[in-house]
Amino acid sequence: MQTVLNGVPVDQEEKIQGILEVMADKYSRDLLRTTQEFPKSAFRISQETGIPISTVYRRIQKLQDAGVVRVSGEINLEGKKHFLYQSKVKAISSKIAGEFINVEIIPNPPTSHRWGA
Numbered sequence: 001m002q003t004v005l006n007g008v009p010v011d012q013e014e015k016i017q018g019i020l021e022v023m024a025d026k027y028s029r030d031l032l033r034t035t036q037e038f039p040k041s042a043f044r045i046s047q048e049t050g051i052p053i054s055t056v057y058r059r060i061q062k063l064q065d066a067g068v069v070r071v072s073g074e075i076n077l078e079g080k081k082h083f084l085y086q087s088k089v090k091a092i093s094s095k096i097a098g099e100f101i102n103v104e105i106i107p108n109p110p111t112s113h114r115w116g117a
Contacts, residue, residue, distance in 0.1 A: 016103055018066035023092055027051050027059050032068065032087040038111050039072060039084035060085055068092075070110060086111060 022028045030049045034040065042060065046053040063069035063085075073083035091106040 015067065016101065018062075019068065019092060019103055019105070020094065022063060022066050022068060023094065025059070025062075027055055028063060031056065031059050031063065031085075032089060035069070035085055035087045036090065036108055039070075039086035041082065041084055045085065068105075 022032070027049075030051060031045060034045055034048050040048070042053060042056045045051065046056045049056075051059070060069060060071075064071065068088050070086050070088050071083055072086075073081060075081050087108050089105050090108040091104075093104045095102045095104075
């Protein structure tokens with residue numbers, strides 16, 4: 001079986017497997033959907049989606065490992081860390097044709113965000 005990413009053969013089966021797992025998981029899809037337009041904190045993602053905060057953090061880690069979430073952050077004057085998460089993908093689709101699996105990813109450009117806004 002050959003895997004194709006955006007029409008180019010891919011030897012990184014683990015990467016493709018990670019992307020397909022993201023597509024199969026409802027929480028991961030919800031997390032990507034809610035962070036497409038603007039970066040959001042894990043707490044805000046949890047509030048907006050109803051996903052438990054511990055699950056949000058676990059899914060964020062899986063999405064980072066799959067390379068489909070970007071993370072930005074800062075440390076405030078009190079030393080507290082604040083991280084925001086944003087989807088790197090606008091859309092993911094897959095198609096099986098014979099012995100090929102074609103996975104197409106449409107990138108989501110980064111959105112600027114002002115801290116404290």
